[in-house]
Structures are given as structure tokens and as C-alpha cells.
Amino acid sequence: MRPPISQEIDIFISLDYAGGVTLAVDAELIIGGGQASLSLKVSHFSAKGRIQFSRRPYTRWSFAFYEEPKIVVSVESSLQGSSLPQIANIISSTIKRTLRTKHTLPCYKIRIKPFVLLPEIRFAPPQQEKISHTGQLEVTVVECSRLVLCEGSFQLYCMVSIGK
Template identity: 35%
Template sequence: MLAFLLGTLFGAALVLFVIFILVVNPWGPKSPPPPFIDQYRPVELPKELRDFLKTGDDGQGISRWESCHSISVFLHMLFQEHKDTRLLRRWFHKRLQIELNDISTRSAAGRLIQEIRIRDLSLGTKFPRINAIRVENVEMGEDKNVFDKITLLIDMDYTGGFETSIDVTTVFGKKANLSIKLTKLAGLVRFILSRKPYSHWTSSFVSTPELGTEVSSQIQGHQLKRLIPLIKESIRRALQRKHVWPNYKIRYRPLFPNPFLQPSPPLSKFS
């Protein structure tokens, strides 16, 4: 019995040894180590894009105009899924509140306003439609493969009906309500992506856009129709002052991280 057990163990060990020799081949030539993969290779600009940046023939841009209905469909799908989310509505609410505060402080009527607050907010039913787009200009790095700055021209049209209702409290304690609906906003937008002095983007209208609004106002239950033209003019002036070229604002998110919110390197890095 002992001899049978030892023979079985010896046979199993011999089979495993033969398999090891056939698979590993310890006496054969050693294979070279696996090749090193460069994980951070420099960016290269495809030849097709270089050729595309030479298709402009009217002297107003370095590329031809392109239809962007496919991109508009893609963006509308994203808008459809996110327009009622808390994150997007909170972002719009914050931005709109900042704009309203700026308008009230810069106008003569702002001296009579004690508080201005957004009551209702509707993001509308449509996302801005991109009719066409072209590359106006690019600035390349020293190696001619990295973009330092890209300037795009975008033909944009919006008829989504963005709407908000605002409660205003005057210094006399009177309550007023203002409803504003954006019925149309169309024009040519200059969109810039730049790496200098740090990665950021900007956008502004090339010239005064076509603006259509519906405004209604009342105070203590009484309509104030005579104020509506003044309110529309204030909105137009605010748009002209902050969002028509050469006026623009440097932005980071969501395309780039805010450089002022990035952690600083340790002091040892500067020694």
C-alpha cells in the first residue's frame, strides 16, 4: 500500500515536472523584457485638421462654414435630460441673480430697490440652435502641434422661451412683480479657447444680437405698462455692456478647472 502511494505521488510529480519544462522552458533563451510604453506622448495635430484649417476662402476665417445640426441634436438631447435637474437650475438661478443685482445697482431705478429676488424660473423648451460654425483664427505653440488659442464663430439662434418671475421690494415697502420671457436671441457668437495666461474660455456676440422679450410688471396689483419699454432697454443695455464684443468674461468651468481653486505645490518644490 505504501509503495502504491509513493508511486502515485512520484508519477504525479513527474507529470507536473514535464508540464513545467514544456511550458516554462527554463533552459531556453531568455525573452527580452516587455517594451516600455510612453504614457505621456506629446499631442500631434492630424493632417486632416491642418488641411481643414486652410479651407477658408472669404478672408473672414481660416476654415469654411459648416452645418452643425447634428451637434444641435446632441445638445438638445443633453438639455432634455438635464433641464429640470437641481444642479442645472441652481446654476442658472445663481447666474441670473447676479445679473439682476448688477442691473439694479447700475440703473437709476436701483436706488429705489431694497431687495430683488427670483420667484419662478423656467429654462424654456428648447436649447439654442447652432446653425453654422467656422474657425476664425488659431494660434499654435512653438512645436506647431499644440493650440495656444482657438477662435470660433458660431451662428446661434434661440427661441426656447426662457422665463422668470421676479419679486422686487422698494425702499418704501411696496411690493412689485416683474415677469420676463426671452422669445428670441439670435446672432453671431465669438467663442474663444485659450491657454494664456491659463486655460480658459470666453464667449460674446460679435455685434448686437437680435433680441426679443416679453415683459409684464405690476406693483400692488396695478399694471405698470409705461415701465415696460424702460425695462426692455435696461436688458438690452446690460447685454450690450457685458456680452457684446469686445466685452466678455473669462470663464473656466465646465471645460477647464479653475486655476485659483487648484492646490498649491509644497514649498519644497520651490527650493
């Protein structure tokens, strides 16, 4: 006789990040040919969260914070060389509001995609598409969605920066 299988597992997580991850986007405007840039830096993030794995009513997992995360975000934006502090404030407050309203209990998002992919079905891009540095960090873009596609040829760049 097989032992009973747990139908639900809750894991408590205490997060405290004080690194300095930066996400930067530079874009050429189609109209007017100008240049726009946006840089977002998370210098501190701390929160208490829950990862929940459940089999009922179907196999799924979810993540949520117990209370509003404490986050220190700095946003810089520019359009054709001019700084836009209004956009920076809007983006910063939107990030904090989204974390509070959509990812803090009792609200959370149910995820159906596997939490851990099995090795035999794991996505492995061709060797020439990998971005890697020996002994460092390898990043593979598995999926991009909701991007406005331009006519003609274009390239997608993904940059990850980890500070000291």
C-alpha cells in the same frame, strides 16, 4: 515626443432661439406688506457668437457676440396690482444695452471658472434638494449671490418654464 498643444481655440456659433423662456419673480415687500411681481419673456433670440478657449496668459474662456443680438423681450411688472410700464421699458432697454455694450466684440468678459466641470468634482446636492420630474428637465441652483437676506426664515424658489 508629444504633439504640440493648441494655445487658443475660437469656435463660431450661430444662435437662433424661437421658444419662449419666461423668468418670473414674485416678492413680498418688507415695508407696507405689498406684493410686487416681474415677468420677463424672451420669445426670440438670434445672434452670431464666438466661444474662445485660451491657455495664455492663464487658462480661461470667454464668449462674445460678433454683432448686436436680435432679441424680442416682453416685460411685465406690477406693484400691489398696478402695472408699471415704465419699469418694463427700462428693463427691456437695459438688457439690450448690456448685451450690446458688454457682450459684443470688441468687449467681452473673461471667465475663469471651468467651462466643463470634471465628473468627480461636479456639485451634487443631497437627494432631497433636487427639483426633478421624470423625463423632463432638472434644475439645480449651484450658486446665488447678491441677494438681500432678510432676517428670519425664508425660502428661495427657482422656476424654469419652456414654452412649445
